[in-house]
Amino acid sequence: MQNRTGKTPSVTNRIQEFAQLLRANAFPANPSSIHDALRIASLNTLHDHRLLQHGLRACFCKTPQQWNNFDKLYVAFWKNEISYEGETDAESAGNSASTSSMQQRMVGFAGTSSDTELQSNIYGSGDYSALSLADFRFVFNPYEKQLIDRYVDELAQRCKRRHIKRTRIANSGSRVAVKQSIKQSLRYQGNVFDLKFHAKRKKLPSFVLLLDISQSMDVYARLFLRFTRKLLSVFDTSHAFAFNIELIDLGKGFHTLEESDFEQTINNASQGWIGGTRIASSFAQFNEQHLGALVKSHTTILVFSDGCDTDTPEALAEQVSIFANRARRVIWVNPLLGRLSVDHPDSRMTPLKPLLTHYVSSHNLPSLLALQRILLS
Amino acid sequence: MKINHSTDRSDTEPHNRESLASALQQQGYVTDNALISSLYLLQALGKPLLVEGEAGVGKTEIAKCLAQAQGRKLIRLQCYEGLDAQHALYDWDYQRQLLAIQMASKTDQPGNTNSEHNGSNAATLYSEEFLLKRPLFSAIASEEPVVLLIDEIDRADQEFEALLLEILSDFQMSIPELGTFKARSTPSVILTSNGIRELSDALRRRCLYHYIDYPPAEKEQQIIRSRLPGIDENLTVQVVAYVQKLRTMGLRKTPGVAESLDWAKALMAVGVNDLLADPTLTETTFSCLVKTRNDLALLEREHASLYEQASDAEQNR
Numbered sequence: 001m002q003n004r005t006g007k008t009p010s011v012t013n014r015i016q017e018f019a020q021l022l023r024a025n026a027f028p029a030n031p032s033s034i035h036d037a038l039r040i041a042s043l044n045t046l047h048d049h050r051l052l053q054h055g056l057r058a059c060f061c062k063t064p065q066q067w068n069n070f071d072k073l074y075v076a077f078w079k080n081e082i083s084y085e086g087e088t089d090a091e092s093a094g095n096s097a098s099t100s101s102m103q104q105r106m107v108g109f110a111g112t113s114s115d116t117e118l119q120s121n122i123y124g125s126g127d128y129s130a131l132s133l134a135d136f137r138f139v140f141n142p143y144e145k146q147l148i149d150r151y152v153d154e155l156a157q158r159c160k161r162r163h164i165k166r167t168r169i170a171n172s173g174s175r176v177a178v179k180q181s182i183k184q185s186l187r188y189q190g191n192v193f194d195l196k197f198h199a200k201r202k203k204l205p206s207f208v209l210l211l212d213i214s215q216s217m218d219v220y221a222r223l224f225l226r227f228t229r230k231l232l233s234v235f236d237t238s239h240a241f242a243f244n245i246e247l248i249d250l251g252k253g254f255h256t257l258e259e260s261d262f263e264q265t266i267n268n269a270s271q272g273w274i275g276g277t278r279i280a281s282s283f284a285q286f287n288e289q290h291l292g293a294l295v296k297s298h299t300t301i302l303v304f305s306d307g308c309d310t311d312t313p314e315a316l317a318e319q320v321s322i323f324a325n326r327a328r329r330v331i332w333v334n335p336l337l338g339r340l341s342v343d344h345p346d347s348r349m350t351p352l353k354p355l356l357t358h359y360v361s362s363h364n365l366p367s368l369l370a371l372q373r374i375l376l377s
Numbered sequence: 378m379k380i381n382h383s384t385d386r387s388d389t390e391p392h393n394r395e396s397l398a399s400a401l402q403q404q405g406y407v408t409d410n411a412l413i414s415s416l417y418l419l420q421a422l423g424k425p426l427l428v429e430g431e432a433g434v435g436k437t438e439i440a441k442c443l444a445q446a447q448g449r450k451l452i453r454l455q456c457y458e459g460l461d462a463q464h465a466l467y468d469w470d471y472q473r474q475l476l477a478i479q480m481a482s483k484t485d486q487p488g489n490t491n492s493e494h495n496g497s498n499a500a501t502l503y504s505e506e507f508l509l510k511r512p513l514f515s516a517i518a519s520e521e522p523v524v525l526l527i528d529e530i531d532r533a534d535q536e537f538e539a540l541l542l543e544i545l546s547d548f549q550m551s552i553p554e555l556g557t558f559k560a561r562s563t564p565s566v567i568l569t570s571n572g573i574r575e576l577s578d579a580l581r582r583r584c585l586y587h588y589i590d591y592p593p594a595e596k597e598q599q600i601i602r603s604r605l606p607g608i609d610e611n612l613t614v615q616v617v618a619y620v621q622k623l624r625t626m627g628l629r630k631t632p633g634v635a636e637s638l639d640w641a642k643a644l645m646a647v648g649v650n651d652l653l654a655d656p657t658l659t660e661t662t663f664s665c666l667v668k669t670r671n672d673l674a675l676l677e678r679e680h681a682s683l684y685e686q687a688s689d690a691e692q693n694r
């Protein structure tokens with residue numbers, strides 16, 4: 001029996017299984033794209049795997065990352081060379097449920113009812129409760145790490161949506177639009193009865209991120225970047241820098257900062273590095289080269305660091321005061337603060353505190369939630 | 378009540394891959410199988426194609442060459458922050474409408490408040506005669522199939538993306554006063570994005586996707602030869618090797634293929650056929666390659682190693 005695309009059911013089934021594999025690997029393989037994929041298969045592409053591969057890639061991929069990962073999955077599925085790199089780690093963690101789920105993600109059979117149930121159990125609310133208060137540095141299990149990543153993404157996504165809604169509401173405005181009012185008056189023969197108003201365009205805040213990538217921050221930096229990247233992608237004007245012994249420009253737009261690139265940057269920056277973090281000199285470099293161009297009166301500077309500096313706290317305070325005077329606010333995120341209270345005496349941070357608008361932690365999910373409120377306020 | 382202006386959407390017969398590839402080749406666009414497949418599917422499935430990639434890798438050029446290759450009209454909408462329906466879809470020519478009212482009022486009897494008369498007047502005012510067609514509407518209303526380029530969609534606001542959804546999914550647009558217009562012929566829609574802002578899932582879902590990375594050295598040489606037919610072969614190899622190395626140096630504005638072409642053109646203009654022959658003369662053309670002060674400083678600092686790279690490439694050839 002043939003279906004309406006003219007292909008035998010086996011081809012249809014294979015493409016649907018492939019779509020399941022893609023979906024399990026976070027590709028947006030929805031019914032519409034599956035339908036397109038079946039149409040592509042009906043366009044004489046089946047005799048040439050390369051043509052089919054290019055066609056399906058154009059159909060199922062929606063981002064550069066998916067574009068880059070697609071070929072690996074395609075080859076794995078259509079040439080039956082399936083393997084899961086993280087399998088050994090997960091097994092060693094002794095979590096059989098997560099292992100089987102992860103295998104399915106690569107094998108592409110995650111669409112059966114039992115698997116769906118298993119996944120819904122895994123992603124149930126119980127895990128959130130259990131993990132929500134855990135300090136990120138104590139999360140070692142790969143499965144739990146994956147969950148934390150997912151929660152961080154969801155959290156950022158929710159915050160982003162909320163912000164977009166707020167901006168829309170705030171933009172409904174009250175300035176008379178002359179052109180539109182005249183246009184509106186046509187129905188009254190040119191008499192202006194019904195005024196039209198311009199939408200208020202709020203000046204959107206811009207963000208500058210200064211990210212400490214010293215070893216002590218490694219555990220937190222990855223998650224923090226993941227969170228910030230999602231959350232702040234709504235703003236066009238953002239710029240990121242990393243620092244350890246010197247300042248590294250990560251570029252404009254947080255959304256361009258992929259985790260793999262970030263890790264690469266950290267690795268490159270750490271090569272041949274012996275000694276402590278030089279925060280003050282990195283900030284001096286920032287003030288000298290980028291302050292004028294990037295920091296305006298509506299800029300929020302977001303510093304992510306534990307403040308452990310080889311320079312003196314006074315030297316650091318001097319540099320912070322330079323950009324604090326220019327920026328709208330300076331938010332200092334210190335993940336180690338989770339171990340102490342905000343008021344705990346810390347000789348390194350004491351000279352800095354008066355210069356900061358907010359001094360917060362981001363060591364677990366609730367602290368990230370608190371941070372997003374500050375960021376979007 | 379909305380009037381449906383639907384007409385038959387006559388899907389044109391898609392070119393086959395080979396003819397598409399050769400037509401693009403004739404236009405001087407060096408392409409690969411993946412891009413040919415994406416362009417073929419753009420026509421075969423009648424879906425828009427979203428092309429992403431770094432600045433200067435030839436995204437906009439795809440639409441231009443496709444239009445030329447197929448002998449279709451290119452309609453371009455350059456996106457920017459604040460772009461709205463009045464500038465992208467349609468607007469009413471209200472000056473002409475006002476004039477029409479004035480003309481009508483002179484011919485009317487004073488005090489005539491006949492509702493039927495006023496109604497017919499309003500219907501005339503909101504007719505196609507007073508409609509200003511902007512790029513998207515022009516593409517929908519065109520009798521002949523066109524290539525519609527929506528350039529740098531990431532520069533437009535999110536609200537504008539929402540406006541596009543109806544057009545991209547159904548090739549139709551609604552004008553409250555007139556009704557729904559369906560495309561008379563399916564336009565080939567190409568959207569480009571530099572990734573400045575994340576596009577919405579809804580928009581991505583409606584499009585096929587293609588990502589263009591910086592080309593490998595051989596392909597970039599081919600592009601330069603194709604675009605600058607008179608260029609010296611040594612210079613081509615050197616320029617590509619130099620720029621490829623430059624891209625790995627973490628510049629703030631990484632040079633794309635467009636910059637390579639500009640630079641090669643500039644070198645030809647100042648009479649340089651060998652990068653190594655006169656470095657001072659070569660340095661005068663650096664403004665084609667780098668766009669910020671910091672990048673220029675880096676380039677000047679590292680030019681020795683870059684020349685070395687160019688020299689090695691020439692020897693290996």
